[in-house]
Amino acid sequence: MTQVELLQGSDAVAQAALAAGCRFFSGxxxxxxxxxxxxxxxxxxxxxxxxxxAASEIEAANMALGASTAGARSATGSTGQGVALMQETVAEAxxxxxxxxxxxxxxxxxxxxxxxxxxGWGDYRTLTLAxxxxxxxVEHTQLLxxxxxxxxxxxxxxxxxxxxxxxxxxxxAPRDYGPLPAKDWVLDPxxxxxxxxxxxxxxxxxxxxxxxxxxxxHWRRVAERFDEIARxxxxxxxxxxxxxxxxxxxxxxxxxxxxxxxxxxxxxxIRVGSFRPVTLWPFPEAALEAATANCxxxxxxxxxxxxxxxxxxxxxxxxxKVSFIGxxxxxxxxxxxxxxxxxxxxxxxxxxxxx
Amino acid sequence: MATTSTVGPDIPATKIGSSLAPLQLTMDHxxxxxxxxxxxxxxxxxxxxxxxxxxRVLGTxxxxxxxxxxxxxxIEFVQCLHGRSPAVATGIKxxxxxxxxxxxxxxxxxxxxxxxxxxxxxxxxxxxxxLMLNNGVFGDTGxxxxxxxxxxxxxxxSIEGRDPDxxxxxxxxxxxxxxxxxxxxxxxxxxxxxxxxAQTKKMLKAAFETQMRGEGMSFVEILTxxxxxxxxxxxxxxNYLNETMEQQFPIGVLKGA
Amino acid sequence: xSSVLTRGTVTIDVDRCKGCDLCIDACRPGVLAMSTGVNGxxxxxxxxxxxxxxxKACFDVCPDFVFEVYRYTVPVEIPQ
Numbered sequence: 001m002t003q004v005e006l007l008q009g010s011d012a013v014a015q016a017a018l019a020a021g022c023r024f025f026s027g028x029x030x031x032x033x034x035x036x037x038x039x040x041x042x043x044x045x046x047x048x049x050x051x052x053x054a055a056s057e058i059e060a061a062n063m064a065l066g067a068s069t070a071g072a073r074s075a076t077g078s079t080g081q082g083v084a085l086m087q088e089t090v091a092e093a094x095x096x097x098x099x100x101x102x103x104x105x106x107x108x109x110x111x112x113x114x115x116x117x118x119x120g121w122g123d124y125r126t127l128t129l130a131x132x133x134x135x136x137x138v139e140h141t142q143l144l145x146x147x148x149x150x151x152x153x154x155x156x157x158x159x160x161x162x163x164x165x166x167x168x169x170x171x172x173a174p175r176d177y178g179p180l181p182a183k184d185w186v187l188d189p190x191x192x193x194x195x196x197x198x199x200x201x202x203x204x205x206x207x208x209x210x211x212x213x214x215x216x217x218h219w220r221r222v223a224e225r226f227d228e229i230a231r232x233x234x235x236x237x238x239x240x241x242x243x244x245x246x247x248x249x250x251x252x253x254x255x256x257x258x259x260x261x262x263x264x265x266x267x268x269x270i271r272v273g274s275f276r277p278v279t280l281w282p283f284p285e286a287a288l289e290a291a292t293a294n295c296x297x298x299x300x301x302x303x304x305x306x307x308x309x310x311x312x313x314x315x316x317x318x319x320x321k322v323s324f325i326g327x328x329x330x331x332x333x334x335x336x337x338x339x340x341x342x343x344x345x346x347x348x349x350x351x352x353x354x355x
Numbered sequence: 356m357a358t359t360s361t362v363g364p365d366i367p368a369t370k371i372g373s374s375l376a377p378l379q380l381t382m383d384h385x386x387x388x389x390x391x392x393x394x395x396x397x398x399x400x401x402x403x404x405x406x407x408x409x410x411r412v413l414g415t416x417x418x419x420x421x422x423x424x425x426x427x428x429x430i431e432f433v434q435c436l437h438g439r440s441p442a443v444a445t446g447i448k449x450x451x452x453x454x455x456x457x458x459x460x461x462x463x464x465x466x467x468x469x470x471x472x473x474x475x476x477x478x479x480x481x482x483x484x485x486l487m488l489n490n491g492v493f494g495d496t497g498x499x500x501x502x503x504x505x506x507x508x509x510x511x512x513s514i515e516g517r518d519p520d521x522x523x524x525x526x527x528x529x530x531x532x533x534x535x536x537x538x539x540x541x542x543x544x545x546x547x548x549x550x551x552x553a554q555t556k557k558m559l560k561a562a563f564e565t566q567m568r569g570e571g572m573s574f575v576e577i578l579t580x581x582x583x584x585x586x587x588x589x590x591x592x593x594n595y596l597n598e599t600m601e602q603q604f605p606i607g608v609l610k611g612a
Numbered sequence: 613x614s615s616v617l618t619r620g621t622v623t624i625d626v627d628r629c630k631g632c633d634l635c636i637d638a639c640r641p642g643v644l645a646m647s648t649g650v651n652g653x654x655x656x657x658x659x660x661x662x663x664x665x666x667x668k669a670c671f672d673v674c675p676d677f678v679f680e681v682y683r684y685t686v687p688v689e690i691p692q
Contacts, residue, residue, distance in 0.1 A: 050449045055475040062439040066446025201434035372671035372681035382677035388630035393675040549669040590633035
């Protein structure tokens with residue numbers, strides 16, 4: 001079954017979230033996330049859901065966390081500056097094992113570190129999907145709600161201005177990713193008085209009659225969960241890498257621009273290919289290592305001062321092959337990608353390393 | 356080990372006070388001698404049982420000595436980040452509107468870290484019951500000043516006593532909340548004597564009833580003793596509460612039923 | 613020997629007591645007094661004298677759930 005609609009990116013993402021069963025959203029306005037908040041605000045009531053315009057990002061994140069403990073598929077979000085305020089709450093969700101989807105609608109590409117390293121406390125990781133366009137964002141949105149429930153963890157969709165503001169024909173029909181375990185950890189007041197009640201907390205101390213694992217064992221268990229995600233969930237997309245002498249690595253909305261340049265250069269006889277991590281964490285290390293084993297150069301294009309390049313250097317066997325061809329580039333407002341996100345600009349940067 | 360320490364003969368009697376309250380998993384706890392929190396816990400459990408809402412309550416709790424309630428209560432709980440309990444409670448109530456949602460915080464958690472969250476929950480009129488266990492001190496971290504510490508009160512960060520010139524004045528959250536249209540019930544009780552304890556239990560019941568009628572946020576502040584944080588001997592706790600905190604934060608119903 | 617009308621009694625969990633003394637002040641008929649001995653944790657604990665009125669004030673104020681309170685069906689005179 002398909003349901004193709006011409007939608008603005010933010011609206012498509014909201015629609016996809018509802019199709020995935022999201023019934024609670026809370027957020028605080030901040031560009032370019034605001035369109036998503038407004039879309040949820042329009043759409044959620046019609047499916048019996050709740051959208052709350054919180055009074056701060058911290059409040060938004062905690063409302064969404066609460067809604068998740070009560071059993072709803074729940075989400076929040078902001079742009080990088082706003083998600084910065086939510087870091088403690090994200091860590092809390094990770095270490096308490098509470099599912100939560102976070103829509104980081106970034107200003108440009110300067111939030112790679114925030115997503116992959118995180119700014120909270122403790123041993124936790126945040127699975128991050130970085131779609132290349134609205135169609136992929138729609139698919140990733142639905143997948144994230146599934147994965148968040150599967151692993152009981154907070155997870156990020158890293159979108160941006162381009163995705164939020166571009167209109168595209170997308171299929172927003174619900175997707176089925178398979179069965180999930182029953183949500184028996186959710187708060188249930190009918191358990192009160194049975195001596196089998198739960199308390200959700202990062203330290204897992206539990207109740208006096210049913211102690212939890214307590215921090216040492218609990219945080220080990222949480223770390224093992226993230227190890228499992230690292231083994232099972234890396235995703236990537238590669239294009240024309242089998243015989244490539246030069247591999248250009250990029251993520252998110254830079255991807256289609258890079259692929260356009262790859263096609264142009266291939267027409268000129270240059271053996272160039274591209275690699276795009278789809279999960280920023282877990283970074284597809286093994287796939288990138290294999291994809292770059294036989295090439296001469298690995299050129300990293302990202303619109304920032306160099307963030308993903310750290311993970312590229314960790315993955316590629318011979319680090320000396322890796323060069324940075326990106327850079328900081330923002331428009332006059334400081335909120336959108338600047339002139340570097342352009343095929344002519346990218347082509348020139350790639351060509352500087354050819355030969 | 357229980358010892359029957361009585362001078363009466365064995366004759367027909369009715370038990371009118373049971374040491375284990377309903378929904379209480381244990382009577383053992385590590386709180387200080389003379390701490391007021393366990394008294395507040397007991398009347399909270401009794402209020403829930405007397406209203407017959409045991410199977411409807413969901414709790415959120417902040418960080419402090421009172422966080423113990425989450426582990427000794429046979430009630431489903433979420434332990435929250437410092438200050439954020441009303442926001443988490445909001446999410447829970449919006450998703451399970453038939454639950455009776457209780458958010459428990461101390462004065463440090465609510466008036467210092469969480470002032471934003473409690474005021475906005477009140478502004479929105481969230482149909483939750485918010486509790487502040489107010490002993491005017493960050494007891495769990497050793498006894499520092501909070502946003503509710505009263506003028507003259509000695510703490511580790513106001514060792515000569517809170518001085519308005521240096522430390523300003525406490526913020527009366529109950530009075531602020533009472534001004535908000537979304538807040539339907541505001542009361543302040545205390546657990547330093549039997550009369551106030553009985554009055555405070557009635558306030559808790561009125562607060563829950565306000566929630567169940569869907570009238571908006573209900574708020575109960577309970578002044579509790581912290582002799583350790585106050586640098587007084589345990590037996591002096593109730594008088595200290597009466598002579599300092601109650602003078603600046605009088606008990607009574609400020610708004611509603 | 614005189615006697616006093618007693619309306620109830622209490623059981624006292626001696627080992628749970630932390631010696632805070634709040635029950636002594638709360639007791640309306642004044643029939644609780646702290647012991648001379650100490651419990652296993654080194655605290656003095658309350659002991660009951662005749663004349664309890666089953667008012668429950670001790671139960672109400674005790675932070676350590678030490679008391680259980682009984683009201684006699686018929687008050688009795690207990691020798692002091």
